[in-house]
Amino acid sequence: MVTPGITGRIRPTKVKKRENLQKRKRDDVDVEKLEQAVQQLDPKNGSYKDFTDLPLSEPTKQGLKSSHFAVMTDVQAKAIPLALQGHDILGAAKTGSGKTLSFIIPVLENLYRLQHVGPDAGLGALILSPTRELAIQIFDVLRKIGRHGHMFAAGLLIGGKSLQDEREALAKMNILVATPGRMLQHLSQTAAFSVDDLKMLVLDEADRILDMGFQHDVDAIVEYLPKERQTLLFSATQSKKVSDLARLSLHDPEYVSVHAQDESATPKGLTQNYIVCPLEEKMDTLWSFIQASKKSKILCFFSSAKTVRFVYESFRHMQPGIPLLHIHGRQKQGARLDTTAKFSAAKHSCLFATDVAARGLDFPAVDFVIQVDCPDDVDTYIHRVGRTARYNREGRGVLFLAPSEEEGMLKRLEAKKVPVEMINVRQKKRQSIKDQLQNMCFQDPALKYLGQKAFMTHVKSIYLQKDKKVFKLKEYDLEAYAASLGLPGTPRIKFMKDDNSRQKKQASRQTIDVSDSSDAEEVAKAEKPVRTKYDRMFERKNQDVLAEHYKKLVRDGPDGETPADVFTGASAADGGDEDFMAVKRRIPADDEEEASATMGTGDARVASGGRLVHVAGASQPLVIDSNRREKLLQSKKKLTRLMDKGKRLVYDEEGNPHEVYELEDEAQYRAKGLPEEQRQKFIETAREVVQNADVEDKAAAKAKRKDKLRKRKERERNEMAEGDADAGVELPDPGEDLLANFRADAEYTDEDDEEQQQEPSKKAKKWFESEDEDEEKTQKRKKAKAAHRVEEPETLEDIEALAAGLLG
Template identity: 75%
Template sequence: MVAPGITGHTRPTKVKKQAAAQKRKRDDVDVEQLEAAVERLDPKNETYKDFTDLPLSEPTKLGLKSCHYAVMTDIQARAIPLALKGCDILGAAKTGSGKTLSFIIPVLENLYRLQHIGMDAGLGALIISPTRELAIQIFDVLRKLGRHGHMFAAGLVIGGKSLDAERQALTRMNILVGTPGRILQHLSQTVAFNVDDLKMLVLDEADRILDMGFQRDVDAILEYLPKERQTLLFSATQSKKLSDLARLSLQEPEYVSVHAEDKSATPKTLQQNYIICPLDEKLDTLWSFIQASKKSKILCFFSSAKLVRFVYESFRHMQPGIPLLHIHGRQKQGARLDTTAKFSAAKYSCLFATDVAARGLDFPAVDFVIQVDCPEDAETYIHRVGRTARYNREGRGVLFLTPSEEEGMLKRLEAKKVPVELINVRQKKRQSIKDQLVHMLFKDPQLKYLAQKAFVTYVKSIYLQKDKEIFNLKEYDLEKFAGSLGLPGAPRIKFLKDDDARKRKAVSRQELEVSESSDEGEEDGQPAQKKAKTVRTKYDRMFERQNQDILADHYKKLVRDDMEGGAAASADQDAEKEAADDADDDFLAVKRRIPAEDDVSDIESAVDEATSAEARGRKVVNLPGASQPLIIDSNRREKLLKSKKKLLKLKDKGKKIVYDDEGNPHEIYELEDEADFKARGLPEEQRKKYLEAAREEVQAADVTDKATAKAKRKEKMRKRKERERAEAEAAAGGVEIGDEGVDALANFRADAESGGSEDEEDAPKGKKQKKWFQSDSEGEEGDRKKRAKKAKTEVQEPQTLEDLEALAAGLLG
């Protein structure tokens, strides 16, 4: 029998590992007592202030104690008891009121009582956040609160991270926090991701998730989730639309709004102001404010990522004396996390951001929230200013409004119970940075390009806004705004140009005619007078239209007016008119006749057409290189004569011709007629005939070549014998052979006929050149060996005593 604590391994298992294994099984949890205590909760009749008043498990109590949470906020006191009892909740509370704990504690407790732990249990709770930063923040709170005894496996899935690593870990998750896009990607692509046993669904910043930006993703996610679940929705501004509630399958939801009766939708410790600032003075005002608040923590909101980056780069070059940071949606995930961590840890800093940092992020001790660009609606304003004055701390928000935005935005804020107060900027302390921006853009082309993109994206953000009462693009002075960015002029924007063209098309032609006539009257020096109204029928309006092809100017020139001719109209014209009328009476009129047989060639038909065109008074032009003449029947056709490129299309295509050995021209690719080819027999027989004919030609050419070579050899032999005979005669007579003895012209002709001079033929062969791989030493050694071999072959056997003496003398040197 094995002793207790000893396994089959060579070493005994450690006591700590045994305790961990027993702890993960957890048979001694107080689930029944917790269930009974939760059943006794009465949230509608009783009030709860501290976390100790709630029936929570020991791991949750330890987590709250370690994080120093003791007293519940208003939203927590009303939402947590209802969520513990399993109710669906619509929670709305001001920013910074502790909504994150309002759904994290119920998630931990409900899964704890169900013992939804381990890989076999599957996914129990899904928490969806609109932004990555908020999802990371929720996951950090969940990890800090649940690491003191809870055995759940929690995970974070957001964009910008490895998809494969998330897939491997998803099968073990019990609680999942993520963004809609990445969650939907895993639901549709990860096979092992099972959500059939989901118990709870939480939507943080629900108004943003249910907005148009995430509507498709959320609808697709809900198709995967089971209908029987608990759903919790939390936001600073909650939606109560029946369409949203029906999409989420909420069952008798409890609406928890702790600040609905308050006079303000924002915290009482938040001081809110706005200033009237023209568009071209915003950067000057922002720079002056940063200079006056260097020992503060400032968060500035802009409407586009390009504008954030331009302001950050330009202000950083001017060195304001305070650390600058920037964050927007086009950054990589690592850079965004570093920026949020630096701004949270900084004591004095200025962060330029888009609305990606407007929701849910908890930056500690933010002093000012500056909204440089007007928010799209009152809800966005509330979320932006909610980054300060959190947890009963003090804060201040400043909103920059142009004169055209003031009236409409104040109405929206008043409807949402947002109190704002107008303040003025001291002009003496306002500094202008326009000259510095112009100088920087002149020196740095990349910064100038960034300024142009910032201008375009800002104008596009205004153009795409739905609330035209606040955002009317015509009310903005874009030229001055471009100058405030340091640009020499406003860049051209394509969508504005298209919009103007669309408006011009929408204007009626009658208004255009009236405006043109009034302009002409004013140019003549006389004020435009109103014309007397005359009765105009629909036929008058029809004939005044100029955009129809049949009434265009170039067509009018081709139409014969019978009224001008009067009685002078000939009988032929009347006959043509009658024939045309008869043709119009037919139901099916012949537009074009295509002959069935090729009786008449194309050239003849073209000539007939040209003659008929000349008869009708049209101009006919014969183009060089074109088989058919060009008929000029409109101004557009006449303009074709001025363009060489367009005339090439009317000319016939050329044919490439090559010449054979006999000098006969033919096309580069000539295809024989198929009938003629078949008439000569089968392909194999024709191949054999071709080979025999080619062989005979080669043999005949071979005989001719051999005869020519034989004649050349005979001529060469004759010339050599003549030369030898002449040399022998000269040697016998002792006379040098010069010009008189030998006919030089005859020798030259003989050389030319034989194809080369006899000197070249009889000349001894020169020294053979060395190969590329032979060195000089190898060549000399080879010559030496050849000479020695030649000497050996030339030595003859001595016959007499004198020969022996001569041989011995040669050997002795």
């Protein structure tokens, strides 16, 4: 029996394993002291500069120290104390000012003081992000700060991963970082996932999440969450709409805006410029800029994913001398993560991106942010240029504006306190790549197709813009823009039609009639009485049998009467308005039907004004009474179908023709006997034919083998004779041959002797063989034959020795 307290393990159990076996709640935490210190904070009047000035737990302090965070930014100094006391916050600060830590530290500390730890506690905090890349970045910061002693279970919910694996882990999570779509999917489909005990809701990039793109998802998520919770909203451009705040059920929110009084809404270290560049010159200007900045880190923004792909593929083929990357929303999750990791680690690189990378992402040491396509609004511009000049560093942003966009966009930037200066492009350093793009599109159809899609999506993005004072579609030179992309022509776009089809579709019928008619017709139509819906209802006609185009069918009745006239006894003379089921032209569906129609009704069609054409091989003439039948004379294929079909004949021994498949009379068939007897006779006759043919085939095969053997013997004798003649040996007379008994083929004929005396025929030389090569081959062949030549016996002793050797 084992003594109590003593286990059977040889090695001592590790301390960490013993801790994991226990409940994950900690007993050594003095929650009351932390709570008292938090309540003593004075966020409005107090001044806090360092993180050590705040009442934080030891695990959080260790995480901040290991990540080298010591001094708080302005937004952190104002937002963190308020969030620690449980206030709802609307936080607005410039890009790169440290908003992520402003809500991660309160999330960790508030749940730490509540001891919301372990799988039994459930979900305590939810952080929503608009993009997957930003959610991954927030989760990385949360993991770095919280891994030094915090016991919370944190998870990441984004699309592109296994849904079943996430369902199994959701019940144990205390903190979740998620995108709205994935979060709503689990709330509606995962039964074991409960958010009834949620303490905190955080929305990063809140203006984007509350925008139209995520409005439905966020509203549905909020319906699942409890009303009593703390809500934190952070963004560079904060939303102050009453409707947005009411949807989130905020309770007396504190508005934190540390840069509201600044002269600029963008960071101080950011230099902002713009270039007036027509649409057709953007590709040349971008290529020239990349060539001049190869030792820099560049981020280029475009309006559509197709444009990003086209620019990336075309520039990659041209090899600019700098690593190129691209990211957009249509990529798979793994490819997007690889791209962000590569661009973050690169020292010199160029990334082409859509607005997927415009918000929240922290790319270190970005030198230039190039906005090739004009942003939708000023908020998008601020988020784009915020990818550089982060954390008091320096950076530069360049905006490409078309001449029609310059005035409207500059007014909106000035209204939002965004200082932008105009610069010019040096014409000496500018390079034109139009010819190269045309050559690549000509050689690669896939690239040409991608360019067409890029053109269409870019024009569509301009067409769908809300601010029509900035984006004036009619003032762009779209043909020149298509040529600058290397396309052979301008792709056709449906919404670019000038016929105002959309307005016509929405307008009433009376308006269209009035607009299309003349002044006199307008007056006449205005005097018409107003038709009610009942009038229009009784004026309608069935669109299948009773429609106008079904009333005129072929006149097949006698004397031009319609089928209705035949059935009812009426004629055309009785009344001309009662033409029912009469057609003036019928087009047959089949060629055979057409042939019969063209050949069979000759008299009627000639009488109606047609002419007869006799076709060689046709028994009946062809009637030509229309242009369509006139074209039949030019088609050999159709004329052959109109000709008479011939019969295949066989001739008997007497020379009389018969059809191939000619049936016998029944009397002749019965006179030959019963069917079984005829069958046996046929089988015996067929057997005899097969046996005779088999004998003939065997005789022919035997003769063929004998002929082949004779020819081989002849060839060997000729070779022997050639070898002896070359060696100067005199052959014995064939009549006095002493080895006649030992030869395999002793039967000689006069024909064989004549063939033996003939010289073997030489093969014709090929076009590539010379006479020297022919002589060398002949000498080699003679030497080989001389080596294998059998010497003829000269004396009787030689003959006896040869016979003894052959006999064994």
